[in-house]
Amino acid sequence: MRVLIVEDDREIAHFVQRGLKESGHGAEVAFDGDSGLDLALSGSFDAIIMDRMLPGRDGLSVIQELRRGGVRSPVLILSALGEVDDRVKGLKAGGDDYLTKPFALTELLARVEALGRRLTSEEPATRYAVGDLVLDRLTHKVMRGGETIVLQPREFRLLEYLMRNAGQVVTRTMLLENVWDYHFDPQTNVIDVHISRLRGKIDKGFDKPLLHTVRGAGYMIRDGAG
Amino acid sequence: MAPARLLRSRVFRRTLGVVLLLACVAAMVTGLVGWHANTIYTRAAERSIETDAAELRSELVARGFEALVKAIAERSRSGGSGVYYVADAAGTYRAGNITRLPDWRGPFGRGLFSYATPAGPRMAAGLLIQIDGEPRLVVGRDIEDQRELLLAIYRTIGFGTALLLLLGVGGSVLIARHIQARIESMSGASADIMSGNLSGRIPVDGSGDELDRLAVQLNDMLDRIEQLMAGLREVSDNIAHDLKTPLNRLRNRAEAALADSGGAEAWRFGLERVIDEADELIKTFNALLLIARLEAGSSSEGIEIFDVAPLAADVAELYQPVAEDAGFSLDCSIVRDVPVRGNRQLLSQALANLIDNSLKYAAHALPPRSIEIAVKRVPPFVELVVADRGPGIAPSDRDRALRRFVRLEESRSLPGTGLGLSLVAAVARLHRGHVRLEDNAPGLKVVVQLPLARVAQPMPELPPERRLEAEAAKG
Numbered sequence: 001m002r003v004l005i006v007e008d009d010r011e012i013a014h015f016v017q018r019g020l021k022e023s024g025h026g027a028e029v030a031f032d033g034d035s036g037l038d039l040a041l042s043g044s045f046d047a048i049i050m051d052r053m054l055p056g057r058d059g060l061s062v063i064q065e066l067r068r069g070g071v072r073s074p075v076l077i078l079s080a081l082g083e084v085d086d087r088v089k090g091l092k093a094g095g096d097d098y099l100t101k102p103f104a105l106t107e108l109l110a111r112v113e114a115l116g117r118r119l120t121s122e123e124p125a126t127r128y129a130v131g132d133l134v135l136d137r138l139t140h141k142v143m144r145g146g147e148t149i150v151l152q153p154r155e156f157r158l159l160e161y162l163m164r165n166a167g168q169v170v171t172r173t174m175l176l177e178n179v180w181d182y183h184f185d186p187q188t189n190v191i192d193v194h195i196s197r198l199r200g201k202i203d204k205g206f207d208k209p210l211l212h213t214v215r216g217a218g219y220m221i222r223d224g225a226g
Numbered sequence: 227m228a229p230a231r232l233l234r235s236r237v238f239r240r241t242l243g244v245v246l247l248l249a250c251v252a253a254m255v256t257g258l259v260g261w262h263a264n265t266i267y268t269r270a271a272e273r274s275i276e277t278d279a280a281e282l283r284s285e286l287v288a289r290g291f292e293a294l295v296k297a298i299a300e301r302s303r304s305g306g307s308g309v310y311y312v313a314d315a316a317g318t319y320r321a322g323n324i325t326r327l328p329d330w331r332g333p334f335g336r337g338l339f340s341y342a343t344p345a346g347p348r349m350a351a352g353l354l355i356q357i358d359g360e361p362r363l364v365v366g367r368d369i370e371d372q373r374e375l376l377l378a379i380y381r382t383i384g385f386g387t388a389l390l391l392l393l394g395v396g397g398s399v400l401i402a403r404h405i406q407a408r409i410e411s412m413s414g415a416s417a418d419i420m421s422g423n424l425s426g427r428i429p430v431d432g433s434g435d436e437l438d439r440l441a442v443q444l445n446d447m448l449d450r451i452e453q454l455m456a457g458l459r460e461v462s463d464n465i466a467h468d469l470k471t472p473l474n475r476l477r478n479r480a481e482a483a484l485a486d487s488g489g490a491e492a493w494r495f496g497l498e499r500v501i502d503e504a505d506e507l508i509k510t511f512n513a514l515l516l517i518a519r520l521e522a523g524s525s526s527e528g529i530e531i532f533d534v535a536p537l538a539a540d541v542a543e544l545y546q547p548v549a550e551d552a553g554f555s556l557d558c559s560i561v562r563d564v565p566v567r568g569n570r571q572l573l574s575q576a577l578a579n580l581i582d583n584s585l586k587y588a589a590h591a592l593p594p595r596s597i598e599i600a601v602k603r604v605p606p607f608v609e610l611v612v613a614d615r616g617p618g619i620a621p622s623d624r625d626r627a628l629r630r631f632v633r634l635e636e637s638r639s640l641p642g643t644g645l646g647l648s649l650v651a652a653v654a655r656l657h658r659g660h661v662r663l664e665d666n667a668p669g670l671k672v673v674v675q676l677p678l679a680r681v682a683q684p685m686p687e688l689p690p691e692r693r694l695e696a697e698a699a700k701g
Contacts (some may be wrong), residue, residue: 102508187582188581
């Protein structure tokens, strides 16, 4: 994946760049809105990380300019403003995801990777399969090794999101946002318990666990040992 | 008070203007009275002269010159206001109370003249009548009294106007000085307050006049401002405490890791603890920031009318597994169809905070541990209730627990920001509702009361000034 980072704080920009490179992605950096806009218009990036408050040109106007210029690359907005309506404004301006500063690198990487995938598979599939686990979105059925697994509606959506991002780390915040549509962090680790319930239903009694905990980051569903 | 400043004084200029106007009117009225009196007297004198002259002429025609002389001598003796003179054909004085032709003022033979009397010269009006082609007869009327009356009137006008002006100007100066002194004492007091003496007040003289009432009002405003400032100080103290304590812990952990001789493994452990503390700090900071923004009023973005029942059920569902794992039973009693106008995210977060709190504080309560979540319809309100069987909050602490940015001492030792209730109260205030803390006997019962929205008739928008504040805060 080729990622463009537009961030005026050089330390943060280089930290993110290094993190992306260590996870095997290409990353370029721009320190202000205008050079970020030029780079984004000239090169094709799989994802753009855009700081919202930039010197010269504001991040949101860069995104609007990109969208007018026909650039479809998904954009992750980074902002110190975390309130609900700031998020709504960011997404309205053409952003695809919104992350509040200060952030954890694992959270940023997981979100950028999820965005990159969104570009390649625009339409969600009707059926997901990971190993012998199969989820059918049309019939709302989940099977593993030929056995039907009964899930609560929320558990179904949780599994659906994990399987759509199979092989990729999904953070707790991403699950809260995408499965529950909550944009705040509960004090209690509610997600962990939901995951362990789900794990009890899909992994219990099978030799090979599919739902893995990625320490310090989140969860991942994939075929093969963690 | 310097003359220049006096002239700048509005009170002085206004009063002076009124005094000048009054003086002009008074002078005009008196002048008119004098002018009219003069006209009336003059006409009367003229008519009397004409009649007298006609009588004397017919006497002359009917009975001859000697009879005229006799008539004039008679009239002169009668002591009225008549002034007479008659001369013979040679121009010699024959009869009358003046002995020679008078000096006419104005055209000869008509109008005013002065004549000599033992008491001095007097003014008269009269006619000079020709007899046989010679000016020999004068018929007149003394007008000295009339003149004196007129002069008295004119003197009164002058004197009165001068007195009025004198009193008026003096009065204006006094009034202006008094008011200026009051205003200066007020502006002196406010300058003192502006320079930092927030407990200073504007002097009130107890007269109850308009300036006094203004001073009382301004003092009330200052009381309110002082209260707000005190509140702000408390808030910033709380914020400082809430942020500095974890920062201190963060620093301690980093130092402890550095000092640890355990090598890479110990450092890794230390760094992980530092990151944990940083995450806690970020959470506290986010909570403080959110409360501050809620207090400043939020924009209308994200505000909609929705049924709060599914929202409560969703949050309960989110917490169900974690509550069960912690040995709680989560009991919901939620009525349907309770429309509320507000922000889903904020209300969900408020409810989540309350359940978080219950899980945290009631964790060591004796079993059976339970948390009750209820949505009740109490027109014109909706009540969201979260009740636990934990230690509760002492009645004396309940008000404080809901105050801005306040966390109770008990909460500081437990993980989390401890700002949950402050945040819930701020969310409730933003939704024009409020929060009640009650005794659940035992435990804590938190009631969030929100106005029930009428679906057909949406509630009014947030007041514009709150929206502007929110915009300004963002700008």
